[in-house]
């Protein structure tokens with residue numbers, strides 16, 4: 001917190017926090033509507049249970065959910081805690097990125113990157129899909145990001161996108177052709193390519209390792225707890241994609257997209273510290 005007090009003024013961070021929460025509110029719309037192919041603007045926000053339109057004063061990020069005590073004003077049915085959670089995560093990410101990069105265009109770019117990852121993570125949790133409507137623009141804008149991000153050389157972005165694509169495409173093809181089963185979804189291939197474009201090729205190995213490690217830990221923990229994450233969907237299926245009904249997730253599997261997104265954000269915000277910790281660990285073990 002020391003940096004917050006002595007760096008940019010508190011009021012600025014508060015403003016960034018609020019702006020992040022507003023973007024998070026929009027991400028909730030993206031998460032609910034993009035998998036169903038619905039418009040992001042029309043109709044306006046409505047209660048997913050009773051369909052009642054939500055007035056602006058009941059739609060203030062973070063605040064309204066608490067004032068309404070997590071219940072729809074009209075039908076009184078519970079409003080999922082996920083809505084304020086996504087808003088809170090977006091707000092915290094906005095502050096963290098601005099603290100890391102300062103009030104720069106690069107920070108704004110990386111916040112857009114983080115917002116897309118957040119939406120993709122939740123869509124993947126809901127539907128086991130990473131829609132092209134998000135992954136392809138993510139890749140395209142990432143390839144353009146050296147325009148405003150001086151820290152990222154063009155060749156690093158380009159190689160990162162190409163290498164990320166080839167690495168996971170190889171795994172996907174090996175699974176499809178040799179093992180005759182889905183080892184890697186094509187959504188994950190496009191997502192890693194986009195991450196490579198935004199973070200550069202140096203980020204690919206740490207991101208893949210971090211995501212695999214954390215995904216394995218969560219997967220093992222869920223099996224140990226006797227929970228089948230594939231069936232542990234929320235009772236309200238409003239976000240499930242209708243086209244996806246015939247496909248059943250493999251038993252004891254967790255979608256990989258959320259872990260790729262998480263690892264990319266960890267690398268963006270704490271990459272240097274993680275590398276130092278890793279280095280320290282290796283020296284302790286082998287020196």
Ligand SMILES: [Zn+2]
Nearest residue numbers: 047050072075
């Ligand atoms: Zn309602």
